[in-house]
Amino acid sequence: MICHLSLLVVVNLFVSQCHGGCAEVDSLTEAVAGEGFLLGCISCKKREEVSARATVDWHFKPLGEEEFRHIFHYDHPSASILDEDFSERLAWHGSNNSDIQIGAIYINNVTFNDTGTYRCTISRTLFLPKYDEHVTVEKEFELNVVAVANQELTAVISEIVMYVLIVVLQLWLIGVLVYCYKKISEEHEGREGRKALKAQAQLLESKDNCDGVQLE
Template sequence: MAWPKVASAEMICQLPVLVLFSLFVSQCHGGCSEVDSLTEAVAGEGFLLGCISCKRREEVSARATVDWHFKPLGEEEFRHIFHYDHPSADILHEDFSARLNWHGTQNSDIQIGAVYINNVSFNDIGTYRCSIHRTLLLPVYNEDVTVEKEVELSVVAVANRDITAVISEIMMYVLIVVLQLWLILILVYCYKKISEEHEAREARKALKAQSEPLESKDNCDGVQLE
C-alpha cells in the first residue's frame, strides 16, 4: 500500500524542475518565437525594426533573403530601402544611407530579419514592410515561401512609458517572488515526505527481520523426530 504514496511524492517533487524549465525554455537559442515589433521610436535615438518568421519544421534546411520597404506617412508607394542576402547587406535608399544595420540571423537560413535604424527622425514615420523570401531545401524538390510583415512606426520627442508596461513589470517581479517561495515550500515538503517514507521503509525492514527468526523457530518446533 506504500507504493502509491511514493509515486505521488516523486511526482510532486518533479514540479519545481518543470516550473524552472518552463521559465527558462524561452531563452533557449535553438527555439524561435514570432514576436511583433515595437512601434514607437524616440527622435534622435536608435530603433529596432523587428521581423521574425519561424520555419514550420526546424529539421528542414532553408535559404532566405530579406527585403525592407518603407512608405512615408501620407504617401501611397513603398520605397525599397534594404536588401539582405547573407552575408551581404545593402542599403538601397539615400534617406537611410549609413543608418541601417542588419540585426537578424547571421547565416543564410534566416528566421529573424530585424534591422536597426540609427538616429531616428520624424521623417521616419510611416509603414515598414519586411519580406522574407525563403527556399525550403526538400529532398525531392525545393519549395519557395514568402512571408510579409508590416510595422506602423510612430516617432515621439520623449519616450513615454506605457502604464501597461509598468504594471506588467511589477507583476513579473511579484510572480518571480511568489514562484521562488512556492519552490522553497515544495522542496521542504519533498524533503520531509522522502524522509518519512525512508523511515517507514526502514521500520518495515526491521519488523520483517524480527518476524523471520520467529517463523523459523515455529517451523522447527513443529518438526517431529522419529
C-alpha cells in the same frame, strides 16, 4: 535538498518554454527621435529539421505617400542599404546565417521623417528531399516617431528587462544543477570507495582468521 529544489525549478522553467526556440513577436511601433530603434521581423520556420535559405527585404512608405520605397536587402552575408535617406543609418540585427528566421534591422538616429509604414519580406527556400519549396512571408506595421518616450514604451522596455533576468536566472540554475550533479557523483564515488575498503578489510580479517586456524 537544495539540489532537488533547484532541479524542480529548472524543469518547470524549461517545460513552460519547451517550444520557445522561435517566437513570432511583433515589432514595437513607437520610436524616439534622435535615438536608435529596432525594426523587428520574425518568421519562424515550421520544420526545424529542414535546411533552408532566405533573403530579407525592407520597404518603407513615408507618412502621406502612396508608394513603398525599397530601403534594405539582406542576402547572407551581404547587406545593402538602398535608399539615400537611410544611408549609413541601417544595420543588420537578424540571424547570422543563411537560414534566416529573424530579419530585424536597426535604425540609428531616428528622425521624424522615419514615421510611416514598414514592410518586411522574408523569401525562404526550403530544401526538401524531392523538391524545393518557396515561401514568402510579409509583415507590415506603422511606426510613430515621438519626441519623448511615453509610459507605455517604458513599460515594454521593463518587460524586456524582466525576460532577460529570467534567462539569467535559468543560466544560474543550470550552474547550480551541474554543481549538484558533480557533488552527488563525488559522494557516490566516496561511498563506493568506502564500501570497497570495508570489503577489503573484511577479506583480510577473514584471511587472518584462516591463518590462525591453520597455525593451531
